[in-house]
Amino acid sequence: MKQKKMRFDTEVIHAGYDSEGHLGSLVPPIYQSSAFIFDNAEQGERRFAGSEAGYIYSRLGNPTVKILEDRMAVLEEGEAALAFSSGMAAVSAVLVSLTKTGDHILCSQGVYGCTFGLLQLLKKKYNIDCHFSSMDSPETLEQEIQPNTACIYIETPINPTMKLVDLELVVKMAKQKGIPVVVDNTFSSPYLQRPIAKGCDIVIHSATKYIGGHGDVVSGLVIGNEKFITQVSKTTQKDIGGVISPFDAWLLLRGIKTLPIRMDRHCENASRIFQFLKTHPKIENIYYPGDPEHGDYAIMKKQMKQPGGMVSFAIKGTKETAQQFIDQLQLIHIAVSLGDPETLIQHPASMTHAVIPVEERKKMGIEDNLLRLSAGLEAWEDIVEDLEQALKKV
């Protein structure tokens, strides 16, 4: 088994797996078993008491899942990781772990619609307040962090407006106040951005997206320090129970091996799409962190390896124009996921962010004519030609 830490592109293939303990199997086996047999009653007692390491029941741990968790901890530069049945299971396990009744969460100005929904639920049921912040200066943060702020929750790039949050700036302030910083790293993947290396405390993924990379699994991940991960595994993961299945963990282990080469292609295609749309007369605005005119371009340069595979744009016209446009697409599919081999487009105001009230949506910059595109892995010329023919028809 390799001993020394290797480069990212090697670790995506090897980290966390040693074939020696698995009959020499080149590929990690799928331990499709709900329970694990104890040698005798005493061993069962020791396992439950935690005095002997070993598997008990797959909601509490599973060997295939553990390989995935160990690999993700290495890739995100954390101490440990946990895998979940969805990105939202991961988000909710983290937020419920970090907060209690009467607490306050400081959140980036824009989050995925269901994360917004969860924050509303926490407010309604447990009086956990949430304030949405631009997080764009030390003064703003100083003013908005409260004595009861339990965590700072960030998406960057923000879904779907592609605004960025300066992680270094937030970490500096959070460290002074002893507040944990949580980053939803779904849009970047660890190949493009590693928040823990920048001083953040916890990273979350909807692994459904770039980590899996093939559009065939819904799953989530949390990476952090040993203490936090152990706490989550023994409470909000074990007792709420949103664990990943061994087969889905195996699909992620397979998908992640090609993350670097997929991300390079996603980024290349997004850049080509941006170049085409940027000057198109029917496009009102384009939001892509690789645009030198993007307000957060300097932040992108500082904290991301490349600008990512996502491009959002507002088409000139109304909600109906946006809908007519996507209906004309022939290659690009109308679907709400991202990070798949297929190029996907969706209308956030009526789809992923529809649960957010209109006024709040507008504050986040989600207008009715905004569309979000996930660049796939196809030949970029075919994607651009499809956009071109559809734009001609509106």
Ligand SMILES: Cc1ncc(COP(=O)(O)O)c(C=O)c1O
């Ligand atoms: C940024 C972000 N975070 C979290 C989620 C939730 O992930 P899942 O759909 O895997 O539950 C999504 C889903 O689109 C997302 O885009």
